[in-house]
Amino acid sequence: MRLLEKFLKEKTPELIEENVRLQAIGRLTDLPASSQEQLHRTIEQTAGNTGLTLILALSYGGRLEIIDGIKSLLRAIELGHIDRAMIDVEMFSKHLYTTVLSRPRSTHSHFGRNASIELPALANVLYRDVYHAQTVARLYKKDLIAAVEEFGRRQRRYGVVV
Numbered sequence: 518m519r520l521l522e523k524f525l526k527e528k529t530p531e532l533i534e535e536n537v538r539l540q541a542i543g544r545l546t547d548l549p550a551s552s553q554e555q556l557h558r559t560i561e562q563t564a565g566n567t568g569l570t571l572i573l574a575l576s577y578g579g580r581l582e583i584i585d586g587i588k589s590l591l592r593a594i595e596l597g598h599i600d601r602a603m604i605d606v607e608m609f610s611k612h613l614y615t616t617v618l619s620r621p622r623s624t625h626s627h628f629g630r631n632a633s634i635e636l637p638a639l640a641n642v643l644y645r646d647v648y649h650a651q652t653v654a655r656l657y658k659k660d661l662i663a664a665v666e667e668f669g670r671r672q673r674r675y676g677v678v679v
Contacts, residue, residue, distance in 0.1 A: 521552050521575070525559045532559070536568030542614035543577030544585070577614065586612040 532539055539560050545553060556575075589612040593599045599608070610616060 522555045525555045529559045529562055532563050533566065536566045537563060538566040538570045539563045539573070540570060541573045541575055543575045544581060545575060547576040582614050
């Protein structure tokens, strides 16, 4: 995870300059303490940014998210914060890591050889554009330009059945 710390230390000024807000989902407590501290510092420093939101999925798995969501709901019931009868889709979604993902349409990109979206994160990207770059290790300016051009060529129907 030193790579994560190095990336965050080097890129935080650029994220701030480019008005990018950083968020993270997953079992962040599984990360080394120094990585958690740097991650939280960068998230705090970029919290006020209003441009693009970059969400890092760290120590993330769809099944883990569901299990942790159930455990969170059970804790809330045990503590008397909610009643069992209150549990519905909306209530459950508030206990998932992906609750930080906003509902409006946005763009998700995946870089590497294999593109996959874990459940329940998939439910949060159903009405979003997804782009899979063929880049494995690093995103270059030409890759970003290719992604923007690809999005420009897409025809969006916004729910209209053809």
